[in-house]
Amino acid sequence: MKKLSTLIGLLLLSGLGHAQTFTRTELPTSLTTPWEMTYGPDNYLWLTEAGGRVSRVNPTTGEKTVVYTAPDYFAGSPLEQSPLCFQPNIGVGTLGLTLHPDFLASATSYVYFVYSYNSGTAAAPATKFKIVRLTWDAPNGRVIGSQDLVLNMPTGYDHLGGRLLAVKQNGLSYLYFTVGDNGVSDTNSPDCYVPQSNNPNNLAQDPAYKNGKVHRFNIDGTIPTDNPIPGNSFFTRGHRNPQGLIYNPVRNIVYDTEHGDRTDDEINVLEKGMNYGWKNVRGYHGDDNYPGETAYINAYVPNPLIANDQLKPAMYAWCAVPQPTTSTSADWCSVAPSDGAYYGSNAIPAWTNSLLVVTLKNGSNTDQELFQFKLNPDGVTLAPATPSDPNPKRFFTADQELNGRLRDVAISPDGNKIYLTTNNFGSPDKIIVYTYSRPLATAARLQREIGLYPNPAQGNVTLDLSRLPAGNYGVELLDALGRPVGQQQLVASQRPQVLDVQPLATGTYWVRVYNEKAQLVVPLVRN
Numbered sequence: 001m002k003k004l005s006t007l008i009g010l011l012l013l014s015g016l017g018h019a020q021t022f023t024r025t026e027l028p029t030s031l032t033t034p035w036e037m038t039y040g041p042d043n044y045l046w047l048t049e050a051g052g053r054v055s056r057v058n059p060t061t062g063e064k065t066v067v068y069t070a071p072d073y074f075a076g077s078p079l080e081q082s083p084l085c086f087q088p089n090i091g092v093g094t095l096g097l098t099l100h101p102d103f104l105a106s107a108t109s110y111v112y113f114v115y116s117y118n119s120g121t122a123a124a125p126a127t128k129f130k131i132v133r134l135t136w137d138a139p140n141g142r143v144i145g146s147q148d149l150v151l152n153m154p155t156g157y158d159h160l161g162g163r164l165l166a167v168k169q170n171g172l173s174y175l176y177f178t179v180g181d182n183g184v185s186d187t188n189s190p191d192c193y194v195p196q197s198n199n200p201n202n203l204a205q206d207p208a209y210k211n212g213k214v215h216r217f218n219i220d221g222t223i224p225t226d227n228p229i230p231g232n233s234f235f236t237r238g239h240r241n242p243q244g245l246i247y248n249p250v251r252n253i254v255y256d257t258e259h260g261d262r263t264d265d266e267i268n269v270l271e272k273g274m275n276y277g278w279k280n281v282r283g284y285h286g287d288d289n290y291p292g293e294t295a296y297i298n299a300y301v302p303n304p305l306i307a308n309d310q311l312k313p314a315m316y317a318w319c320a321v322p323q324p325t326t327s328t329s330a331d332w333c334s335v336a337p338s339d340g341a342y343y344g345s346n347a348i349p350a351w352t353n354s355l356l357v358v359t360l361k362n363g364s365n366t367d368q369e370l371f372q373f374k375l376n377p378d379g380v381t382l383a384p385a386t387p388s389d390p391n392p393k394r395f396f397t398a399d400q401e402l403n404g405r406l407r408d409v410a411i412s413p414d415g416n417k418i419y420l421t422t423n424n425f426g427s428p429d430k431i432i433v434y435t436y437s438r439p440l441a442t443a444a445r446l447q448r449e450i451g452l453y454p455n456p457a458q459g460n461v462t463l464d465l466s467r468l469p470a471g472n473y474g475v476e477l478l479d480a481l482g483r484p485v486g487q488q489q490l491v492a493s494q495r496p497q498v499l500d501v502q503p504l505a506t507g508t509y510w511v512r513v514y515n516e517k518a519q520l521v522v523p524l525v526r527n
Contacts, residue, residue, distance in 0.1 A: 021512075021519045022418070022434040024399060027062030031055070031429040035162070036097040036113070036339075037421045039410040041104050042138065045419060045431065048094045051075075052115045054134065054143075057431065059412065059419065068111075068134055068143045070094075074118040077125035085192035088157040088184060090127045092116040096164030096245075100219065101173050109136040112149070112175060114164050119152060129153040131164065131177060131221065149175075149221030150233075154211050156182025156200055157192065159241035159259070163339060166219065167247045167254065173219035176235065176254060176270075178242035181212040181278065185261050188327070204278045205238045207303065212278060213237050214245075214256060214270055228273035228306045236268075238276040238311075244339035246355055251379030255315070257337040257357055263289065263321055265334050266314035267355065267373070269380045273306045276314075283317030290323060316373065316382060316392075329363070335371075336360035338423075339408045343372075345415025348436050353377070358406035358420060368400040370409065370420070396420070396434065403432055437519050450513060456525035457501055463511065464496040471515060475499075477524075478510040485509070501526050 033050035040046050045057040049066075052073025057064045073094070080090035097113040111134040120126030130153065135145035159180030166175055183201030184192040193199040204212025207229055216235035218224050223233050236256075244257030254270045264283030268276055280296040288294040302309035319333035326332070340357035355373040362368050371392040374383040385391035396403065407423035418434040451464030465473060477485050477499070485504065501509070501524070509524045 021437040021514065022396075023437060024396075024402075025433045025435070027057070027059075027431040027433060029057055029062040029064050029431050031064075031421065031431070033093075033423060033425075034421045034429055035093065035095050035407060035423065036164070037408040037410050037419065037431070038097060038099065039412060039419065040099050043413070045410060046097055046099065046111065047421065048097045048113055048115075050094055052094050054097065054111060054113055056141075059417070059433075062431065065141070067136075067141075068146070070115050070117075070132065070146075072117045074116050074125075074127060076116065076127050077118075077122075079125055080127060082157055082192065084194065085184065085189045088192070091155040091157060091160045091182070092127055093160070093162070095129070095160070095162030096177065098164045098166040098175070101166055101168035103136075104138075106138070109138055110134065111136055111143075112164060112166060114153075114162055114177070116155065127155050129155055129160075129162070131175065131217075133221075150177070150217060153177070153179060153215075154182055154200075154209075156180075156184075156211065158182070158184045159201070161239070161242050163243055163245045163256075165245040165247060165254070167249075169252055172224075174224065175217040175219060175221070176245055177215045177217065178239070178245060178256060178258075179211050179213050179215065180239065180241040180243075183211075187261055187323070188329075201240070201279055204240065205275055205280075207232055207234050207237060207305070210234070212239050214239060214242060226272075235272060236270050236274050236276060238278045238281070239268075240278040242268075244337060244357065246340045246342050246357075248342045248344075248355075248375075248379050250342075250344060250353070253379045255340070255355065257340050259336055260317075260319065260334055262324055262329075262332045263319045263334060264314070265318040265337050267316040267337075267340075267357070268312065269315050271312060273308065274310055274312045275303075277311050281311055281313075283314050283320045285311070285313040287320055289321060315380060331364045333363075333365055334361065335366045337371075338406065341409050341411050343411060343415070345411070347415030350374075351415075353379075356409055356411070356418070358409045360405045360407070360423070362400055362405075367394070367397045368403060368406050369397040370395040370406065370418070437514065450511075450520055450522050451496065452511060452522050452524060455523075456527040458527060459500070459502045461499045461501055461524065462496045463499055465513065466496070468513070474514050476512040476514070477501075478512060480508050480510075 034047045036048045047055045052070030054068040076090040076092040095114040100108045100110040102108040119128040131150035133147045134143045137144045161178035161180035163178045181201035181204045183199040203209040213234040214236045215233040242256040242258040246255040256268050282290045318335050343351045343354045353375050357371045373392045404422045404424040408421050410419040416436045420432040422429045504526045511522045513520045
């Protein structure tokens, strides 16, 4: 959805009464189809790129080093192409990456990542995914070894999943890995499997198959003894296309984000052994937005091999509506969430204890943006929303023409910088940095800091910045929706300036005064 851009590089976001202002910049880093970006404890950004590559980027200068290229990366074969429907190619790529929870310790300085390889032969190719561990030599800044940890993870013609997350829980380190249902949508492309019972998405709830699952491994690639079924790597099941994993270290919770089919994109709280319902149950329970959903829930029979087996609803579902009849994907209200991160810092107070999730889709009523989900202290429910304080909130929406598809998000250790990476199919991809600007003053001090008179006004308004610290300031006039209607540069020590508001329609406006560090926002009434 195309919208007006704000002043380049400076955005007024959320409600003006509790606005967060960010400065937008781009690192001078050229990327090729990045999929994972994580901010490492070594103060570098770690990314995966096309062709089995792992890159390390300086988050200040943007200098990039490709530290590893997988020698056995496999981009699939024409022999694996489906002869049916639109003849899709087999799913391939360089996907998730994660760092050992004790990455800074020399004994565990490991990087883990996922890529496609050929488990067959040239004459009989069989693309699969693997998880590989790289040994990082921190003093010399190089990879000194690689080891296959997990082999033969499935792929298909769509819905690959592919996110990887390393966390330490109760003193033990684990790898979580998402695998999508691997099937082309039977709603959107009903002719891709004959019969449709051959579609692998029918197996998403079956623990005997790896697709449609979130898997949990020990950090060395073995299967934990306390997984839901002994000897089975599955941790949760009934997933369609889980492209994101988020860890909340405060509550020791792992979440996933996943794509729905036309509707019901989800955030789920992952609980051991539980069934998240795909493809019979979508999004929330009880709304019966998908034919047969309520009947399936009511008749559900727990798997006797899985302790306390239950169907679990989404913690949050975007687009929780009945299935649309249009075949135009741009008109569906699904947002295509990719990955997310837990925001635990106090640097942006309104964001503390939140999930940040980025999206891929620019549709008729959806945007490529960042969603902020404010959590309750329990970590499994969202804080209440009100008309004046929605939850979730949307950020960076006005920049989607500059940004494009947002594949991943990372947060600086101080909480002041939000890093986004793009995934735009063909054009060079990039790393975008949004730096938070702290307010210069509280609302009670505004009148002492800035002189604005007369107010209300019909013609000229005097703006006096002489009480601010000396220096250059930007001045931006915004309408009631936060859209700029004019801007200029002023020096705080110079004589008061005159703003002409006579051409403006009557109503409430906002005068925003800012520098590279902070901002003040003052209401102005045109009568």
